[in-house]
Amino acid sequence: MTAFLRQPHHRYQDPLARIWIACAENVGFRIARSPDVYASTDGRGTILIGSDDLLDPDDSLAQMIFHELCHALVEGEAGEAQVDWGLDNTSNRHLWHEQACLRLQAYLSDSIGLRDFFAPTTDFRVKFWPALGDDPMAAPADKGGRREPSCVAARLAAWRASQPRWAPHLQAALAATAAVASVVPGYVRSDDAGEGGMPSLWGTAVPPPPLHPAGHAAVALYRPDNGCAGCAWSYAERQGIRCRHAPKVRIAPDAPACMRWEPAGELDCLTCGACCREAYQAVEISAREPVVRLHPELVIAAGNRRKLRRDGERCAALAGGHVPAESYACRIYEDRPRTCRDFARGSANCLDARRRVGVSL
């Protein structure tokens, strides 16, 4: 009998791992494995994930990559250029950054029914993650509610996730993950406890939430006391209401809330100030506007044009908002330029400004 020495020509790859490695690569990162770290970044585009022997039974490479990508979204490009996203892992100084990452992770995994499946691997899985409510972008009221810093940072990260560098790849990875999760649990046996008597993590997958009539996933905010009619982003029309996020679609007044629901009362300029701060870079003004004559100290020349002076990332005329409960105010409200007068609260530009600073989703 002739003996054959078989030479493999391919290697097996876990489907979810492949999906999330590709997602990371498509947004500009390289995934490497290491026996020396659990998870780390080098500030030059490499995300190091611990080798399989370092992972717990309920860890998946996909989840760990997804988690690091959520960190990248929270920390932005400045964090990407630093080791470990610039986070101090030796103290609680940056705890709220980790919490923001987890809020975003929960928000995105909710959209495909995999909040439990994509639970984080660290000790945050014990307390913080299970305590996240239906709306992971809101802290308990006594901890600051929707304005708590990790909630604001998570919403800002969600806005980054909607931008062209990220959106197509992240959405494709989430959709591919949802496709895998739609079939695998059907092959998992509830009596099939593996090593250590543990059931399969796939048993935690639930069907993705239905699409909202306006086109957004509905997720857990689908509550009778929480509907489009009470949302800051709905507006009335003769035959129903529409949502500023999807203005082409008419929705019923009793439509349930989507994952972007925001209390109508929060559409408040005094607690927002987004359009006067870092959401936009400049307010251009014409030479004939009263503010030029009445407040020359606030006006600077920009070639043939003029614009309002900035004070860091804010318009120099903006007062307040230096501590969490302090209202914003315009020092020159009666004399404000036309650009500011024309900027309508609740408009698409207002929504865009609020998303850019993490006030809205």
Ligand code: SF4
């Ligand atoms: S953002 Fe608000 S109005 Fe728009 S679909 Fe969601 S809950 Fe409804």
Ligand code: SF4
């Ligand atoms: S972004 Fe909208 S709500 Fe916020 S201050 Fe400007 S107009 Fe007001």
